[in-house]
Structure formats: structure tokens, C-alpha cells
Amino acid sequence: MSSGRIGISLVLLAGITCGQTFEVASIRLSGPRSVRGSDGGPGSRDPTRYRYGRASLEDLILTAYDVEDFQLASKLPLDRDEFDLAVKVPEGATKDEFRVMLRNLLAERFRMKLHIETREFPAFEMVSAKGGTKLGT
Numbered sequence: 001m002s003s004g005r006i007g008i009s010l011v012l013l014a015g016i017t018c019g020q021t022f023e024v025a026s027i028r029l030s031g032p033r034s035v036r037g038s039d040g041g042p043g044s045r046d047p048t049r050y051r052y053g054r055a056s057l058e059d060l061i062l063t064a065y066d067v068e069d070f071q072l073a074s075k076l077p078l079d080r081d082e083f084d085l086a087v088k089v090p091e092g093a094t095k096d097e098f099r100v101m102l103r104n105l106l107a108e109r110f111r112m113k114l115h116i117e118t119r120e121f122p123a124f125e126m127v128s129a130k131g132g133t134k135l136g137t
Contacts, residue, residue, distance in 0.1 A: 020087045022087040027109055030054045030082040038063070042095045051097070052085040057110065060085065064102035065114075 041050035058078035
């Protein structure tokens with residue numbers, strides 16, 4: 001392994017707006033009978049309906065921006081509450097268009113804003129030794 005520095009895009013809450021929206025959207029606090037998980041949406045068997053049960057705000061942000069959890073930072077706790085999301089997606093919408101619509105929904109309903117920056121932090125990289133790997137046979 002060699003040590004190095006890798007630049008990673010970091011998503012922070014702080015400016016977004018666009019025009020694309022869902023045909024119908026419902027987001028409310030999860031109840032005791034809510035089931036965790038998501039289904040539907042573009043690329044699925046039910047492309048015009050998307051549901052996400054017991055989703056934290058962090059889950060929704062990760063979905064909307066297609067990032068990993070280590071790329072997200074916030075001064076506020078994003079996993080305190082859970083929500084049930086149900087939306088009607090316009091027919092023919094792509095996954096990228098779906099994500100834009102979800103970003104717009106989050107901006108509208110939660111007054112979220114976005115700031116993207118690059119940060120460097122220590123990382124490790126696995127490299128093969130000279131002569132290749134020496135794994136047992």
C-alpha cells in the first residue's frame with residue numbers, strides 16, 4: 001500500500017434551484033407501520049412511481065446527488081428523523097432527471113441549499129508488488 005492524498009468532492013448543505021418537478025410528491029414523517037426501503041422510479045418495473053420508506057434526510061440527499069456517505073458533511077444531524085416519500089415521476093424521465101427533481105423537492109420542502117467543494121485527505125492505495133501477487137494456490 002502506498003500513502004497519498006486524493007481529492008474528493010464534498011457535498012455540503014448551503015444553494016440549488018431548477019425547474020424540473022415531480023407530477024405529485026408527498027413527503028411526511030414516518031409512522032410506526034412504515035417499511036424501510038425504496039422501490040420504483042426510472043429504470044425499474046414501475047418507472048412512474050417512486051417510494052422510499054423510513055428514509056433519513058441523509059438517505060434522500062445521497063440518492064438525489066448520487067454520492068457516497070463519506071462525501072456528505074453537515075453541521076446539522078441528517079439522520080434524526082425518518083420520512084416516507086412517494087412521488088409520481090413524469091413518464092420517460094431518466095435517472096438523472098429524477099435526481100434533479102428530487103434535489104428540487106428537497107430544496108423546496110426542507111429549504112436546502114448546496115455547496116460543493118473539493119477537500120484533500122489521507123488515503124491508501126493498494127498496488128501490486130514487483131513480480132505480481134503471491135497468493136497461495
